[in-house]
Amino acid sequence: GAGVSQSPSNKVTEKGKDVELRCDPISGHTALYWYRQRLGQGLEFLIYFQGNSAPDKSGLPSDRFSAERTGESVSTLTIQRTQQEDSAVYLCASLVAAYNEQFFGPGTRLTVL
Amino acid sequence: ILNVEQSPQSLHVQEGDSTNFTCSFPSSNFYALHWYRWETAKSPEALFVMTLNGDEKKKGRISATLNTKEGYSYLYIKGSQPEDSATYLCALQGSGNTGKLIFGQGTTLQVKP
Numbered sequence: 056g057a058g059v060s061q062s063p064s065n066k067v068t069e070k071g072k073d074v075e076l077r078c079d080p081i082s083g084h085t086a087l088y089w090y091r092q093r094l095g096q097g098l099e100f101l102i103y104f105q106g107n108s109a110p111d112k113s114g115l116p117s118d119r120f121s122a123e124r125t126g127e128s129v130s131t132l133t134i135q136r137t138q139q140e141d142s143a144v145y146l147c148a149s150l151v152a153a154y155n156e157q158f159f160g161p162g163t164r165l166t167v168l
Numbered sequence: 169i170l171n172v173e174q175s176p177q178s179l180h181v182q183e184g185d186s187t188n189f190t191c192s193f194p195s196s197n198f199y200a201l202h203w204y205r206w207e208t209a210k211s212p213e214a215l216f217v218m219t220l221n222g223d224e225k226k227k228g229r230i231s232a233t234l235n236t237k238e239g240y241s242y243l244y245i246k247g248s249q250p251e252d253s254a255t256y257l258c259a260l261q262g263s264g265n266t267g268k269l270i271f272g273q274g275t276t277l278q279v280k281p
Binding site: 103110114 | 204217271
C-alpha cells in the first residue's frame, strides 16, 4: 500500500525495558512527525523531522525518548527504561511539505505493565 | 502555549440527525486549522484544512466553517449515519516553521441506527 505504516501495531512491555517503534512514511514525503495519545488526553506532538534532521524535538517528554530518521525514509522512536506513564498510542505522520495535510499511520499501541 | 478546546467531549445521536461540534483556539499565532476523523483501529483521516477567515469547506454530508478573528471552527454533519461514528479531531497549526499540529481532545460521535 501507499500509506504510512507503523510497526508493531501493539506492544506490551514490562516497566524498565526499552522499546523501539518504527514508522515507514509515504515515499517522497520529506516531513515526518511523531505524536502520542495517552488515555483520556488529546494527541500531543513529540518530534518533527525534515529530511533526516530533527529541528523540533520540543515535545519529547524526557531524555528517555529519542528518535532518528535515515535515508529520508524510515524513522524509529526509542523509549528507554519504559515507565507506566509511557503507555499510549504512538502515531506517525508524513507529508510532502510542512504546511499541508498530514497523512497518519495506524499507530502503535504501547502498554507498559 | 497554544490550547485547543473541543466541545462536546462526546455525543450520541440517532441516525438521520444533524449535528455539529465546536473547536476553539487562540486567534493569534494562527496559520491553519485542520479537522481529522479517527475511527477505532484506523489511521486519522484528514477532512479539511482551512486557512482563511470565513472559509467554508464541504465534503459530502460534512462541512466546516472557520472564524479566525474570534478563534473558532464548527464541524457540521448533516443526516448522520452509523458510519460517521468516530472521534473528530481539531488541530491548530501555528505560524512557526515546523508545521506541527496542536490537537484538541476530540469529540467522539456515536450514531445509533
